[in-house]
Amino acid sequence: MKTYNWGIIGCGNVTELKSGPAYQKTKGFNLSAVMRRNIDKAEDYANRHQISKFYGDADELINDSEIDAIYIATPPDTHEYYALKVAEAGKICCIEKPMAPSYDACLNINAAFTSKNLPLFVAYYRRSLPRFTQVKYWIDNNKIGSIRHINWHLSKPASAIDLSKTYNWRTDANIAPAGYFDDLASHGLDLFAYLLGDISQANGIAINQQGLYTAMDAVTANWLHGSNITGTGSWNFGTEKREDNVEIYGSEGKIKFSVFSEQPIILESQGKTESFIIEHPENIQLFHVENIKKHLEGGYIHPSTGATAAHVAWVMDQILQTN
Structure with a gap:
C-alpha cells in the first residue's frame, strides 16, 4: 500500500x-x-x-x-x-x-x-458524514416518496466581534462578498446537491441590513434541482437567536435535520416518526479524508471533488447575482 x-x-x-x-x-x-x-x-x-x-x-x-x-x-x-x-x-x-x-x-x-x-x-x-449519508439513504430508497421541495433557514445573532466592528476576514467583502453566507451556506447548498442532484437554476437577493461590516448579512434564494424539485433558503446573521432547520418534503413524508447543529435527523412517513442521533467523529473531516485515500487507491469516487465544488460556487454566484 x-x-x-x-x-x-x-x-x-x-x-x-x-x-x-x-x-x-x-x-x-x-x-x-x-x-x-x-x-x-x-x-x-x-x-x-x-x-x-x-x-x-x-x-x-x-x-x-x-x-x-x-x-x-x-x-x-x-x-x-x-x-x-x-x-x-x-x-x-x-x-x-x-x-x-x-x-x-x-x-x-x-x-x-x-x-x-x-x-x-x-x-x-458533510457528503462523507454518516449523519447525512443516512438522509441520502432515505431519499434514494423512497422513504418519503417523490421529492417535492427543500427549505433551509439559517440565522444567528451578530457576534461580539461583529458588534465591535473588529476586523474579521469572513465579513470582508473583498474576501467573502456575502460574509457568513459564503462561509456557511456553501456547506448546505453543496450537501443539497449531493442529496437531491445538481441545481439547474438559482436566484436570490442579498443585502446588508446591519451595516456592521462590508459583506452582505441577509440573503434569500430559490432554486431548482434538475427539472422537478424546488428549493428555498434564507440566511440572516443579525437575528435574536440561532436557528438551523432543513425540511425536505416528499409525496409520502418529510425529513428534518440541521446542517450544523448536532440535532436528531427525523423521518416522518406513513404516520410514523423516527428520530436518530448520529454523532460526528472527533475530527469531523475524518471520513472525508479516509474517502480521499479510498479514491486514490482506485475503485471509489470521492463525493467531493473540484467538479462538485465548482457547481456549488456557480449556484452561489447565481444567488448573489455576480455572474
Whole structure:
C-alpha cells in the first residue's frame, strides 16, 4: 500500500481539530509538513502535532520533493493562487471550502488539475458524514416518496466581534462578498446537491441590513434541482437567536435535520416518526479524508471533488447575482 506524505498550507484553527488530525489518523497518510506565514506559529503547530517539517514559505512546502499531496487551508481569496502552484508542481490537492470566491476561479483551478490528470478534492466533508449519508439513504430508497421541495433557514445573532466592528476576514467583502453566507451556506447548498442532484437554476437577493461590516448579512434564494424539485433558503446573521432547520418534503413524508447543529435527523412517513442521533467523529473531516485515500487507491469516487465544488460556487454566484 502506497503511503502519501501530506503538507498543509495555512495551519490555522480549522486544522487544529477538524481536519489536521484526520490526515494523521488515516492509514496510508502521513502529515509530514505544515506552512504558515508566521514561521513561529508554524513551528509551534508542528511541535504540538508531532509533525517533522514546518515552513514559512508556501513555495518551499509545495516544492518539497518528499511531499506528495497538499491541503490548502488558507482563507478562500488565496485558494486559487496556491492551487495553481500545487497543480504546476504535479501534486494531489485538497482545498478547504469554499473552493474559491467565484465560479470562474473554480473553473481555472479545475482546468489546471485536469490538464495534468491530478486528483483534486474539496473539503465539503458533510457528503462523507454518516449523519447525512443516512438522509441520502432515505431519499434514494423512497422513504418519503417523490421529492417535492427543500427549505433551509439559517440565522444567528451578530457576534461580539461583529458588534465591535473588529476586523474579521469572513465579513470582508473583498474576501467573502456575502460574509457568513459564503462561509456557511456553501456547506448546505453543496450537501443539497449531493442529496437531491445538481441545481439547474438559482436566484436570490442579498443585502446588508446591519451595516456592521462590508459583506452582505441577509440573503434569500430559490432554486431548482434538475427539472422537478424546488428549493428555498434564507440566511440572516443579525437575528435574536440561532436557528438551523432543513425540511425536505416528499409525496409520502418529510425529513428534518440541521446542517450544523448536532440535532436528531427525523423521518416522518406513513404516520410514523423516527428520530436518530448520529454523532460526528472527533475530527469531523475524518471520513472525508479516509474517502480521499479510498479514491486514490482506485475503485471509489470521492463525493467531493473540484467538479462538485465548482457547481456549488456557480449556484452561489447565481444567488448573489455576480455572474
